[in-house]
Amino acid sequence: MTLVTDATEADMRRRILVVAERLFREIGYQKTTVADIAKLLQMSPANVYRFFDSKKAIHKGVARHLMGEVEQAAETIARAPGSARQRLCDLLTTVHRMNCERYIGDAKLHEMVAIAMEENWDVCIAHMELVTGTIGEVIAQGVESGEFEVSDVPQAASCTCAAMVRFFHPQMIAQSFTKDRPTLEQMIDFVLTALGAKKRAPSSP
Amino acid sequence: MTLVTDATEADMRRRILVVAERLFREIGYQKTTVADIAKLLQMSPANVYRFFDSKKAIHKGVARHLMGEVEQAAETIARAPGSARQRLCDLLTTVHRMNCERYIGDAKLHEMVAIAMEENWDVCIAHMELVTGTIGEVIAQGVESGEFEVSDVPQAASCTCAAMVRFFHPQMIAQSFTKDRPTLEQMIDFVLTALGAKKRAPSSP
Structure with missing residues (x-):
């Protein structure tokens, strides 16, 4: 009985969140x-x-769901095959693209994010920590494989996230629309160099 | 006569801005x-x-003045003697500190910044470009002296600024108050590595 009740309760919560997100x-x-x-x-x-x-609690649930999708996408990339370098590029690009799609050009969703940052800051913090953790996993794998040269992985991961704020943070993405520099690719290259990655096309002087 | 009139006009504009900023x-x-x-x-x-x-035009003048002080401080550091590495550290630290002092913990100044970003975005853009240019000067000197290894100086400067957004941007500084990582020093080290600077204390494995 308990299992069924739990399932029903989880299902009801999910249905409420789906309808709330739509509204x-x-x-x-x-x-x-x-x-x-x-x-x-x-x-x-x-x-x-x-x-x-x-x-507010419903809002929190919806915000968790929206952010959870980004977290899952990041984790899927982190656990895919391929070089750490390529996966880190994909991960950073994906977080940027998903946040652009979600929060830019959609005033209603933008309002939701602004409220999340005011009322449910803990959800935002948890989200950033999760994404930072996943980035850390890929960096650690890159250190393991000799692709990156980093002495403190958690620190490198938090610096990577901070360096990407302009491309990750909804407010910064919105404000950066008028700026054409740096591009996402240039920023990722900058971060890769900071992580001690070898240049893709080594220039012979 | 023209010179005197010009001086009086400039003086009047300055007096209006001083009083406006105070209010x-x-x-x-x-x-x-x-x-x-x-x-x-x-x-x-x-x-x-x-x-x-x-x-709005008065507001713009006041905003220009506040941002101009940061630009001047940055330029003074850029043109001081010493290694490029040390000057870049000082410059990034100074911009962070000045923006913290100005815009954090002072709700009235914070309001002004928010309005500048809405109404006088061009002033903000010009400010960011100036600071980026000054950072570029120091990076160029570091490339010249062999301290940094960078192929495209303007691109490296804009990536450096973007990487520091969390420590430069009034809204990001305010939001980051709950986060203790990365520290300013860790972030500057990360940027220095991205600029190809040699490690300060090379670790022998």
């Missing part, structure tokens, strides 16, 4: 009410509150 | 009116409008 995207976070979410699910607001004790 | 700091940008500024200068608002055609 946040369609009419915006501020304008969406718990009553709107309940109505679409054909249940009472009181029933929604059994699973999430506030709209 | 923006004391009561905030939104609450300050052109009438407030005129009153403190014992002149009519119409007279202020002879020198600046809007409050």
